[in-house]
Each structure stands twice: as C-alpha cells, then as structure tokens.
Amino acid sequence: MFRWTALALLILAAPARLLADDAKGLEFFEKKVRPVLVEQCYQCHSAEAQANKKLKAGLFLDTRDGFLKGGDSGPAIVPGKAEQSLLIKA
Numbered sequence: 346m347f348r349w350t351a352l353a354l355l356i357l358a359a360p361a362r363l364l365a366d367d368a369k370g371l372e373f374f375e376k377k378v379r380p381v382l383v384e385q386c387y388q389c390h391s392a393e394a395q396a397n398k399k400l401k402a403g404l405f406l407d408t409r410d411g412f413l414k415g416g417d418s419g420p421a422i423v424p425g426k427a428e429q430s431l432l433i434k435a
Contacts, residue, residue: 382406390416 391407394400404416423429
C-alpha cells in the first residue's frame with residue numbers, strides 16, 4: 346500500500362512532468378517514477394508480462410502510450426487532470 350501511495354504522490358507532485366517531452370520531465374520520470382514502476386508494476390503491466398501471459402487488465406505501464414491508452418478501465422493517466430487519472434484513484 347505504501348508504495349502505491351508513494352507513486353501516487355510522485356505523480357500528483359508533477360502530473361504534467363510525468364508524461365512530459367522536455368528533458369526535466371524525462372529526468373524526473375526516470376529517477377523518481379520508473380524505479381517504482383519497475384519494482385511494483387511491470388510484473389503485471391508490461392510487454393514482458395504479456396509475453397509471459399501475465400498481463401493484467403490490458404494495462405501497459407512500460408510505455409508512455411500505455412499510460413495514455415490505459416487498460417480495460419480506461420486511461421491510467423490524464424495529463425494535467427490528476428483527479429481523472431485512474432492510477433491516482435487506485
């Protein structure tokens with residue numbers, strides 16, 4: 346639970362940066378967010394999970410497009426609208 350809360354706080358702290366194209370946004374994502382995703386999410390929400398037949402909810406969190414497209418329930422992240430982002434709600 347703590348790790349999901351930490352991830353949500355990271356995303357809320359800089360929602361526009363999470364999916365930003367700029368260098369600072371990318372650096373923030375790579376240093377602060379991706380490590381949590383790798384440790385807590387990729388085992389069920391990545392291309393590797395799909396290859397291992399372990400993908401859950403059709404959600405890929407290993408690509409920007411995966412966040413934006415989302416899974417069975419809709420987009421995981423809505424840039425600039427944290428209150429509509431399912432990842433935050435989860």
